Amino acid sequence: MRIYLGSDHAGLELKNHFLGRLTELGHDVTDVGPGGYDPDDDYPPFCVETARRVVADEGSLGLVIGGSGNGEQIAANKVPGARAALTWNVDTARLARRHNNALLAGIGARMHTVEEAERIVDAFLATEFDGGRHQRRIDQLTDYERTGQPPALPGERPV
Numbered sequence: 001m002r003i004y005l006g007s008d009h010a011g012l013e014l015k016n017h018f019l020g021r022l023t024e025l026g027h028d029v030t031d032v033g034p035g036g037y038d039p040d041d042d043y044p045p046f047c048v049e050t051a052r053r054v055v056a057d058e059g060s061l062g063l064v065i066g067g068s069g070n071g072e073q074i075a076a077n078k079v080p081g082a083r084a085a086l087t088w089n090v091d092t093a094r095l096a097r098r099h100n101n102a103l104l105a106g107i108g109a110r111m112h113t114v115e116e117a118e119r120i121v122d123a124f125l126a127t128e129f130d131g132g133r134h135q136r137r138i139d140q141l142t143d144y145e146r147t148g149q150p151p152a153l154p155g156e157r158p159v
């Protein structure tokens with residue numbers, strides 16, 4: 001699988017851990033950065049670029065890693081076509097793929113042991129999208145992004 005990795009200074013060490021681990025597991029991994037520790041490496045440039053790469057490469061997935069994963073997920077979701085979910089345990093990682101077809105996982109390096117983070121990432125990468133009713137909901141958001149027209153509330157839906 002093609003996987004793009006991005007972080008900020010707080011997620012750098014865990015991001016580098018996954019660069020090695022996922023490469024060893026046979027994945028085609030691209031490190032979007034940062035390349036070394038600098039406390040001024042903020043999450044927006046790296047996480048936006050990671051999401052841009054994922055959206056441009058159909059079938060790929062991404063990990064955006066910071067202290068909490070919150071800002072990283074928010075930054076990735078600014079990219080049109082990106083769907084990033086904060087994955088904070090194995091269940092939310094699986095559901096991010098099954099229900100949301102998330103293309104990127106936001107991970108908080110300060111929230112987990114390395115072993116926990118590995119379990120979360122393994123679950124995210126191994127799970128497929130369920131489709132069905134979940135695709136309808138994703139389409140509502142995609143249409144909103146594309147047209148600027150908010151999804152219809154129940155009373156506004158055509159019958």
Ligand SMILES: O=C[C@H](O)[C@H](O)[C@H](O)COP(=O)(O)O
Pocket residue numbers: 008010011043066067068069070071072
């Ligand atoms: O949501 C943002 C991330 O958790 C950042 O990694 C975090 O805010 C960085 O914090 P600090 O600048 O205190 O290391």
